Each structure stands twice: as structure tokens, then as C-alpha cells.
Amino acid sequence: MVKKLKGPAALVAALLFCLTGCGGAQSGSNADAPTASAPTAKATEAAAEGTKEHRIVSTTVALTQIMDRLEIDLVGVPKSVKTLPKRYDGVTKVGNPMSPDMELVKSLKPTEVLSVTTLQYDLEPVFVNARIDATFVDLTSLDSMKTAIAKLGEKYDRQEKAAEIIGEYDKVLSDIREASAGKKAPTVLILLGVPGSYLVATEHSYIGDLVHLLGGVNIVQGEKVEFLASNTEYLQQANPDVILRAAHGMPEEVVKMFDEEFKKNDIWKHFSAVQTGRVFDLDEKLFGTTGNLAVDEALHALLPMLYP
DSSP states (O other): OOBOOSSHHHHHHHHHHTTOOOOOOOSSTTTTSOBTTBOOHHHHHHHHHHHSOOOEEEOSHHHHHHHHHTTOOOSEEOOOSSOOOGGGTTOEEOOOTTSOOHHHHHHTOOSEEEEEGGGHHHHHHHHHHTTOOEEEEOOSSHHHHHHHHHHHHHHTTOHHHHHHHHHHHHHHHHHHHHHHTTSOOOEEEEEEEETTEEEEEOTTSHHHHHHHHTTOEESSOSOOSSEEBOOHHHHHHHOOSEEEEEEOSSHHHHHHHHHHHHHHSGGGGGSHHHHTTOEEEEOTTTOOSSOOTTHHHHHHHHHHHHOO
């Protein structure tokens, strides 16, 4: 049977870590009525926000890319093997997304520090102990990412940019859904692997959400977490039409691990997806553990896997 993890985010983070976002009033009878010369409290607050110096630290690549599309400057970015936007060339690197250097972050005197909810279980107490007020952004689904982009756009006066990004994704999703309309929905198993181990991704994970958006049915239903530990006997009973293997941390090594597991563990040959050749390794650049700006490419890549 499927085994719930008490701290799925903790296990994912641990696995990944081993490898390596009042107006004044006029005098007189109308003293309480706001006028052109007496701005409302909301207007005054907005004006103050506009003149405030923002010192933002982004601790994940996905959030850094989003901030770049919104044309927002940062004072701190994550350290990553992935290429960060040129806008942030020379900006201080604050360490691995799973373990930011808290002293370095504090030294930047940030007005906001951004991380993601997928890492909140592990990082929130660390930020609290360091007396750093962090914002954990939900990027576990396309809808949550669009909401996050809209909120960041509103907060930093980039509403038009945010609306532009969201509009692009709405158009892509509409086109993709039209292409899959009327076709039989496949059942899908999603495996998230790092060297030596793997988990099962539920519909609440980012990749699980992409499958759901395209009409695919995750074989794990009714759970509230993003990832689960499991055994192959339970998975084989569900007998998915498609198996998606997401490799993270060291993709080439993880793919080899999956290949060896599927060859050595005899039970995999009984899976319908294995028998029909519908086992796919997902490109890490497109399919991360959280939402990212490559969602349009990911949806286009996923479509023929689910609907050959």
C-alpha cells in the first residue's frame, strides 16, 4: 500500500540536499471627508510603498526567473548550476535553495526574502531562528503560480507585466486542452527520483498538476501531500497506462538508477506502461519540483506522452 510521509517536503529536501521567493484632514465642517489636498490613508500608504527601497532576496531559481520576467531587481539570488537571468549578473549568491546562508542573507538587509512552500517544512524554523521574515510562495500548481505572479506584480507595481505572463499561460493551456479534447484520459504514475531513491508524486505536486490539466488521471488519489513513499506491488495493482520518471539533482545518474531498477526488479515487466513502451524520462529543465516559467514548454512536451 501507499505509505504517507510525515514530512514529505522534508524528505524531498533531504534527498536533494545530499546532492549537491493616514491622510490629513481639512479643518472645518468637512474635516473628516478626504479631498484632493488630503489623500486617503490607502493612497498615502501606496505612495510610501512606491518610494520605499526594495531589497529582495530570491532563494530559488524559479522565483528568480519570475522576478526577472516582472523586471524586478534583486539583491540576492540562489547558487545553482542552472543559468540565472543576465539581469542578476554580479548579484550576491546566497547559497543552495535548500540551505541558504542565513548570515549572508541577513547581511544584505532584505526587505523581503522569497522561498517556496515545498521547502517551508524545513526552512521556516531556520528562518525564524535567524530572525528573518521569509515569504513562502506557492508554486505547486499552474493556478497557484499565476496567483503568486499576480500578487508579486501588484506588490511591486508590475501589474501589466504580471497580466502579460498569466495571459500567455492561459492561451497555451487553452490550445493544449483543445488538442486533447475527446481523447481517452490515460492513468499515470509519476516517479520523482534522485540518486538511490525515488518517491511517487501525487496530483498535488507540480508535475501532477500538469498531468491533471491535460486530463490525465494520477493513480494516487485522495491524498493531501505532494509526494508519497510506496511499494511496487501497490503501484502494479493500479497498472497505469503511462509512467513518467522525473530525474532531479543529477539527471543522468537518476536515469541510470531508474533503468537498473526497472531491469532488476521483476515486477516492473508486469506494468502495462512498460509492456507498451509508454515509460518516459522527463527533462529536468522543464519539469521541476515547483512551477516555473517553462510551463508552456512542459505542457507541449507532455501532450504526446499522454496522447500518442
